[in-house]
Amino acid sequence: MSARLSDLHAALGGVLHGTGDRVVVRIAPLAEAGADAVAFVAHPRYRAALAGSRAGVVIAPPDLVADVLARSEPPAGGWACWESPDPYGTFARLTQWWRQHVQPRPAALGVHPTAWVAPGARVHPTARLGPFAVVEDGAVVDEDAELGAHAVVQARAHVGAGTRLGAHVVLGYDCRIGARGLVHGGTVIGADGFGFAPVPLPGGEGKRWEKIEQLGAVRIGDDVEIGANCCIDRGALGDTVLEDGVKLDNLIQIGHNVHVGRHTAMAGCVGIAGSARIGAFCTLGGGAIVLGHLELADHVHISAASVVMRSILQPGQYSGIFPIDDNRAWEKNAATLRQLHALRERLKALERRTTP
Template sequence: MSVALRELHAAFGGVLHGAMDRAVARLAPLAAAGEDALSFVAHPRYRTALAASRAGVVIAPPALVADVLGRADPPPGGWACWECPDPYLTFARLTQWWREHVQPRPRRAGVHPTAWVDSSAQVHPSASIGPHAVIEAQAVVEAQVDIGPHAVVEARARVGAGTRLGPGVVIGYDCVIGARGIVHGGTIIGADGFGFAPAPLPDGTGREWIKIEQLGAVRIGDDVEIGANCCIDRGALGDTVLEDGVKLDNLIQIGHNVHVGRHTAMAGCVGIAGSARIGAFCTLGGGAIVLGHLELADHVHISAASVVMRSILQPGQYSGIFPIDDNRAWEKNAATLRQLHALRERLKALERRTT
């Protein structure tokens, strides 16, 4: 199926230049795009890739319109440029339109014959319950929900309207996810948090661990996307909370009683320890770690593989990687490192005096 460029432009606005009557058969990256494809370029540093691209239509900022139209060896009718102030954002919205209008996901309302739904559960007639899925007692599945194969919605849990659960997803008992969410396969929401109290063994040889029952739940807002194989633990007494618009990549661990503010995004393999509080509009790079009971203010950005060991109360970009060592030596080195800049300035001052 192909779509007229003018139809796409009518949906999203912007300014068309060049071969405005082109049709678009697919969306593609610059390097792989052919003359039937639409791609985008957002920054002048990609001029070389743009010059080599065969994309028939390119979404570009005003500064790159001439580069798009001036590429060598144009096809019959020439190149087309779709000028937008934010090409990346326009392309993102275009992918959503394309999914809905050109490549919709197959969907069938109803309960698959192999699924099991408790008689006390509330499942909206427009919801889709996939093969071997389980909906337990008093669970609520709202309108237009898609529940994938082998997914489980445990007792008294609620899945908001239009939310999709991938294969093998578990929504634990009493947990809630809001509307229009996406949870990719293998993710567990509402597993027990890691809470144990040490107790001496009767023979005095050591200690054992006594489980602290996790009595809270998980509350997830609207428009949240959670990647594959993530674990979001229920709270020990209160709830673990992810506010509206949070985006999590794959393989992320959210500990018990963590609170994540709205529209915060985390890349793969991030770990947030229990009772940490992450503000709104934050980003955490891949593999970053936030230790327990710490707080990050709104608009804090943590670089990949950094370890946050203290609360950060001012917005900004923060980075920090420090080699593992014997703890006593590590503490001394860390304390010295914090004085490194001051020591450098003192050394430079001494050098100036002696020269």
């Protein structure tokens, strides 16, 4: 794979400094890039790394253009700077462009011979169904959608236009995902939520669990990406909802009747218990837990491995498990906790001196 810098610039925009004739063969980190690579730098604190970088092309903000072009020992044709007010965003769009060209989608349209489509299902002629994919009765697969090998779209489910379901993905009955979505392999959308009623056993020796049937569905908006091996439970009565632009990493559990606001992102192994409501533009770090029936306001950011045990109604960064608190207060308490043993020994010594 190779591309002329001028073609990349024409496709993605920005301001180009230096020659556009340079041929780029890879995208690389700033420290590892050579003259044939494009890298990016987004903040002045990386000036030292930039000075030592051999990247032929650097995507940079306006205040770093001069630094990009002033590096020593430029290759033939000189350094090139791709100026952007949002280098990270331009880098993200560049990776999308690159993947489309490096890993093109299959040219063939239609249904693989081993796939099965129920007579009452509707699959658009431009959709792609991989080997052993299943589309059950009443389901709809819209234009340019793609189902990977062994993917299952159950009865009356709906896959939006341009959405891709990876291998072994299950979209449960009556569930819906909007347009331009991406669901990675092994994810199950619309499994039963964890609902059981404790019922006394005869003789009073204990209780057994009586299943509460989960009668809702899952509704997922447009431009949602869901990682591998996630589980998104259907609602008990109403629906579990993921709004537009939500991004989920791998191995995430979303309980029944959870509502996740638009453009919220969660890192790996996050768990959201049933009926929690997560606001818009939130982030949850890896391994974070939100207990059931709690609410997070818009723009709440939860640090990795934190446990949310109460509703958070003000935007901000929150951390910790003892219990969760405003991040600044939590850091002060954590610093004090590290000194707890020394304080204990000082207190014991003081008591010994003052005790008759």
